[in-house]
Amino acid sequence: MTPLELIVLAIVQGVTEFLPISSSGHLILIPAINGSVDQGLELDVAVHIGSLAAVVLYFWRDSWHMARGAVRFLGGHRDEGARLAWLVILATLPVILAGLAYKVVIGDGLRSVAVVAWATLFFGILLYVADRIGRTELAVEGMRMRHAWVIGFAQILALIPGTSRSGVTMTAARFLGFDRTQAARFSMLLSIPTTAAAGTLMGYEIWNSRDVALQLDAALAAVFAFISAYIALALMMAWLKRFSMTPFVVYRLILGVALLVWAYA
Secondary structure, X not given: OOHHHHHHHHHHHHHHHHOOOOHHHHHHHHHHHHOOOOOHHHHHHHHHHHHHHHHHHHOHHHHXXXXXXXHHHHOOOOOHHHHHHHHHHHHHHXXXXXXXXXXXXXXXXXXXXXXXXXXXXXXXXXXXXXXXXXXXXXXXXXXXHHHHHHHHHHHHHHHOOOXXXXXXXXXXXXXXXXXXXXXXXXXXXXXXXXXXXXXXXXXXXXHHHOOHHHHHHHHHHHHHHHHHHHHHHHHHHHHHOOOOOHHHHHHHHHHHHHHHHHHHO
């Protein structure tokens, strides 16, 4: 890939990773639109790693409390950080197990424009319903194990390109009664172990390939993704403090319809 293509890839990933509009769906669309070769899962994961660094930095207090709490828990002490870390791990287990099965059984079989289109539409409408009827009485500090399980199993649906991991987990959290910023907060924290697991696996494959060009491309993409992801995350969290998720839903509907026309016409 050319440096310009890498920069575009990274910016698209960074901007769409935390917005509930599906980053994986947009990454699949880039080669479909410009006629280039699909960048593949390796570079997809590289730009996800850049996004991971952005969310850890933005939520550095939560990240620090979870890390410290996990260490203290191993020493026999329990605190709020340990409880939050446990909830994140609990909500992550379903998608890790499902992801392994997905990689073996399906692979890249769902990476198509038609799949992205239908998932973009359906889960966009579901997000709108959840945001409209969901209560706003719960915060992450009041989350229970049953909440983490529901959100965790909902995250499995994000394996379908176009669904949006952040979108489907925020949808589940809104249905459970979490307010918008708290739903987004837990969704972002939930991205840490999931992305770290995928990044470790793919990172090893990239390193083991001994393909210097691929390694340099992955590093460059990760840096640009980090910058754009941090900016997008900060803007989204500021927006959700005052407004609804409707603009994201409208975007998904327009995009989904356009993609259906393109895919079938």
